[in-house]
């Protein structure tokens with residue numbers, strides 16, 4: 001199991017990071033990063049994260065989002081890397097990582113769960129589907145994005161300016177990456193086999 005984990009997280013790289021806020025039963029804001037994260041539909045917009053177990057129990061994020069039927073995916077830039085990394089420490093379920101790290105929160109528009117004020121983008125999500133996978137009970141969670149919040153400077157002609165976003169990605173082990181070279185290619189066309 002450990003070897004498989006190392007192989008998967010070493011080979012599936014670089015991974016984007018969902019910095020997820022959820023609400024605890026007492027109304028505190030739980031915050032944790034999840035790099036098993038991808039886009040999976042655009043009409044309606046949907047994304048997926050996979051939440052694992054700790055000591056046989058689903059992680060707090062999983063408990064909270066299944067109970068509340070909602071969560072927020074915040075996108076961090078390079079300036080937030082250390083805070084994002086620190087938020088992965090195992091805080092007790094009733095302690096807010098956002099509070100402990102001094103991260104300001106802003107009310108969301110559609111869901112009750114707040115978003116991170118300093119994050120350049122956030123997506124308010126309603127739980128669409130969750131699927132228990134494998135013997136360790138990883139939970140694949142699909143959320144429908146109900147509202148996007150994107151800092152003005154990140155958007156040009158309706159598209160995200162990737163350099164401006166300055167995203168961070170997870171590699172295998174405690175390693176992160178930032179953007180390197182960006183290569184732009186024209187749409188692919190069929191190449192006839194050489195005669």
Ligand SMILES: Cc1cc2nc3c(=O)[nH]c(=O)nc-3n(C[C@H](O)[C@H](O)[C@H](O)COP(=O)(O)O)c2cc1C
Nearest residue numbers: 032033034035036050051052059060061088089090
């Ligand atoms: C960059 C990064 C990515 C992570 N990705 C995942 C992930 O995809 N799934 C997961 O279960 N844990 C992941 N973790 C570990 C969780 O963030 C960590 O277990 C956290 O304490 C869970 O918090 P919670 O119990 O408040 O939900 C990741 C940690 C880091 C630093």
